[in-house]
Amino acid sequence: MLKDTDEFKDSTAKEFMPYGVGFITFWLDRQGPELLLSILRGEGDSSISHRPPAAVWFSFGDYRPYLKLIREHGAPGTRIIVQVQTVDEALAAQQDKVDVVVLQGTEAGGHGSQKAGPLINFIPEAKAALQNTLVSNPDAGLGMPALLAAGGISTAAQFKAAQALGADGVVIGTGFMPTFESPGPQRAKERLLQTSDGGLNTVKTRIFDELREFCWPEGFDGRVVRNVVTDREDEDHQRDHWRHEGEAAFKVLREDRTGTKQDWIKATAEQDYNILPLWSGTGVGLLKKQTSVAEFMDQLLDERA
Structure with a gap:
């Protein structure tokens, strides 16, 4: 530090x-x-x-x-x-x-x-x-x-x-995050700038902490841009809700989660944000172009807005 x-x-x-x-x-x-x-x-x-x-x-x-x-x-x-x-x-x-x-x-x-x-x-x-x-x-x-x-x-x-x-x-x-000075990967910046309707296309989830085996306490989750993993997790929850409680349902969930984890490990090496978490707030849809920090601050403090 x-x-x-x-x-x-x-x-x-x-x-x-x-x-x-x-x-x-x-x-x-x-x-x-x-x-x-x-x-x-x-x-x-x-x-x-x-x-x-x-x-x-x-x-x-x-x-x-x-x-x-x-x-x-x-x-x-x-x-x-x-x-x-x-x-x-x-x-x-x-x-x-x-x-x-x-x-x-x-x-x-x-x-x-x-x-x-x-x-x-x-x-x-x-x-x-x-x-x-x-x-x-x-x-x-x-x-x-x-x-x-x-x-x-x-x-x-x-x-x-x-x-x-x-x-x-x-x-x-x-x-x-999308500014030129940000140390984040350019692919991540481009994905953020391509995301619209931030209230819809971001979601709060614990799935990425579970996949990374990063132990956040109960009661906390993280908001990310929706991707293949969050969509798959939504499907899992729906299936778990509607199936009868029992070992068969949980077996399906375990198998799906294992596949997701393998995909996630591969995506890390490839910087694939269709799978990797891209932490983002709901205001992401208002970010339209890559700017410098100075330009972003000028826009933020614009008295005419």
Whole structure:
């Protein structure tokens, strides 16, 4: 992680640039707190040594055991960012006095909660609940965290809509993926730009985690562009639903899953996104051409939209 940050710094400026780190929290649990401590202390063979991150972002899991470490070993200005998927989680983050709460809606690409709802409801309800806490508990020493909206946002109009709903800013993932500067494979970028009707042609699924044998906890899945694997999985679920419960039905599912896994291994070598997962939010259909990051940002911040 320090090496990647150092390479980014060298490619963009001679002076030190503030950097942030993000963690899948349940993965950090498996590594232990020493990893976070080493980053906060700037340890390692890197020219950013002794410079704590400007921000630390936690997603998916219980971040609370790490707050004390950051507040004791990070820089005084190190910001704590927490991604949540429900109003109750947003309220808990406020109680923990984090600086930024990211409201991740069901529209988001990549991994998220299976219980997440759409941003059009999530943003205003979460903001109202947080503000109500301040009004009803004026002596609790709580503040209003900055609210960022994440999920399916690719255009200036959507950015403004999120702000109108109560967000202070937005988090964008899929929108940057097809840019020239993105390190992703060109085939993946082309497939994203060919995808239309993102609400229909992306789907939330656990199948790719199962095929990769990557152990995400129950309750989480990932939104991807529909392909042969997700279509096959839909067929499996339909067949499993309508068949009688019994060994014969499960035998069919096991055989189909084995074939899918073999196809997936082959596709990895060939970069075949008819089979490989292409993580994407519902806003993918609004991406029409490959641009530079600068051009994408200009479009996103266009006041005329």
